[in-house]
Amino acid sequence: MTSSHRRRLSPITQRRLQVFRGNRRAVWSLWIFGLLFIVSLGAELVANDKPIVMQYDGHWYVPLLVDYPETEFGGFLPTTADYRDPVVYEQIADNGWMLWPPVPFSYQTLDRDVQGPVPSPPGSRHWLGTDDQGRDVFARVLYGFRLSVAFALALTIGSIFLGVVIGGIQGYFGGKIDLIGQRLIEIWSGLPVLFLLIILASLVEPNIWWLLGIMLLFSWLGLVDIVRAEFLRARNLEYVRAARAMGLPSHLIMRRHVLPNAMVATLTFIPFLFTGAITTLTALDFLGFGLPPGSPSLGELVAQGKNNLQAPWLGVTAFVTLSVMLSLLVFIGEGLRDAFDPRHILTASRVDRPAAIPDSPRQESLP
């Protein structure tokens, strides 16, 4: 497979792409979700309490990347400049200019100049209002979205890796390895995940890596059964037998001949893993066992919405964000599932290629 002169997509992949593209809802969802994710990746450029670039006394500064002490701009304290401080703001405005992001608040900026009591309702200053500590809800949603998706992505990739390796080994070798592995997995899956997380939250200060690690210990379990079944089936296929007869070692056969078959089932499973990871993280944050206080978290926003029923924008924002995000993922997942469903391919290809009928002439005479 080292050859590089014929890297075109295999016909199966082409057909799947075609089916996926035929599902307009899935394609649109993918575009919207991708756009949202890209925007959230650049969250620092969209919502931040520092200017992106500025000029002061004829010098260029990039506060987004570099921390400058306040003394640089005529202040008194040698600490990092607070650009939202009216004194510093005035000083810079008099001697140069600043380019602010569209939302001049970061996820943890406390807006001290907010009118009226917090949580304050949506307005031109805070597009989605503020929460009960005076932090901008839009900025928190933006950063929280990014964190949720990144967390889910890391968890999904980790689970797929573990699940495919462990399931693949069990399925391919079968016999005792399979038997013992399955029993161990049954015991392992009997452990209460949520309970473990809650115990952990009382022992250590939970950060995102702890949460990721703990959830990774369990989230691959669902994938093992699928991958194992696919490997069990595929190891008896004739081309796998042919590869064995050719003398290829097991790891090559698994990677080259069996894995592509198993990946179909795995890919269909991804949306479930993904949405599952997001909801679990949100649920933990809601209960207060998740990310450390102050982190941008959708679950914390839900909790605030519950505690401040007089400020419906909190609950509504959290609800809309979560439901839009999960719906988009479900739609994408549906599209993926259809694209990998062989029956769907058949009906889709029958429209333009009537050759997919029994006893159709596919046996041309030989040269």
Next chain:
Amino acid sequence: MNDKRLFELRRLTIRFGAQAAVTALDLHVDRGETVAVVGESGSGKSVSALGALGLLPTGTDIEGERYFDGRDIGHLSPRQWNALRGGQIGFIFQEPMTSLNPLHSVGKQLGETLRLHQGLRGEAAKRRIKELLTQVRLPRVEELISAWPHQLSGGQRQRVMIAMAIANDPKLLIADEPTTALDVTVQQEILALLDDLRDRHDMGLLLISHDLNLVRRHADRVVVMRRGERVETGPTPVVFDTPQAAYTRQLIDAIPSGRPAPPEQDGETPLLAADRVSVAFSRPKPFLRPRPPAFVAVEPLSLQLRKGETLGIVGESGSGKTTLASALIRLLPASGEIRFAGQRLDTLSGDALRRQRRGFQSVFQDPYGSLSPRMPVADIISEGLRFHHPELDESTVAERIAEALRDVDLPPDCGDRYPHEFSGGQRQRIAIARALILKPSLLVLDEPTSALDRTVQKQLIELLRSVQARHGLAYLFISHDLAVVRAMAHRILVLKDGKVVEQGECEALLENPQSAYTRALIDASSLSLP
């Protein structure tokens, strides 16, 4: 219209979208007559029968006149169709393994047909079921009623299918490749049964088959189809003795013929020598009870294969042919001593065994399953070469690929294409090229031709013979078809239930078989011996 005529198609045309599967087909079946539709796969034989009886998916375009028992069946409602099919017209399909519902007992499945069409229930239905099972000559009828499909053999299942088809005394029986999935000796019994039933009930029998031997013996009239069109029709003896169309002649001549070139006689050690090789599978141990004795798939046997020689292994399904061959090339664990080119093979393992595998390659039965659908042909062919000879550079590999493709008469530019773009015969050639590229000295061919049409089969046999002559390869040729084996093998080993029934030089053994089993096999494959 005379009243002997039971079923008639006039200018039947079936289209799937723009593609015509059947064009202007004329066909009729009289009472008490067997009409055979023959042709290669893709010739439209099954489609025409299914289409004429409204069994094709909606959206198919069907034109022409159709009559059954003097009645126009071109415009029936779904309800009328259901009364006709399964009632007056019975069907037997090719695959007995999948056409019975595995979750219902035999009696229940038969009873369902009887209840739907005749309203029979309870004791009356049970009596009729027994009667039917007796009619299709199944043994131990009482037990069979409550048996599950998986407890029956393929032949028995096909008999149950026939019992279901004749349950409602149909006037017309359509048998679509009724015996293709069965062993040759069972095939004969099933067809004899169909003949008998036809005579007893004065049925019309429409037999769809690609097997000319079978058709020649059992059909009164033959319709030869090619690419959806009728090429020739007439009484069986006339068509077979004086075929008019060139295509019919080609089909008849496609019975494998010729003999392999004699191997070079040199006194060196045999290429492959097996001494008391046996294969046994242990059965699971029931809880708290002693482990049952292992299932012996191949009893201890010894064989030798010289360079450039072909050993044919013959037997019915379940006789242990494939198991034996897999054991000989160490794909299955076996006991006994195996020597390849003078070296012990049975004691090797791991890397040492993998390196030895270069010397013996295999080609499997199913041309659709043995090539990875996700890899282009060049990658499939070169995979083993790249692994065993990582020192070769790209241009040498490309050269070897082209050489292997030339060896199997495929155009050199097909390396970029994917397996699904090739026909069955071409795929089998790709599989052979994959084996040849490592320059082995032994090739294990496991039923390489049985999934192919006769004409393609013949070409492949000729190819295999010429490859053998060119490279001095030894073949271990597994087949249930004696006609093919005779065209390929120097020596034959006949297996039954894992035991060697007989072995010897090919011609001598076929001319003068010693065991009744070999005689039955020869008889069933209707070899025309010189």
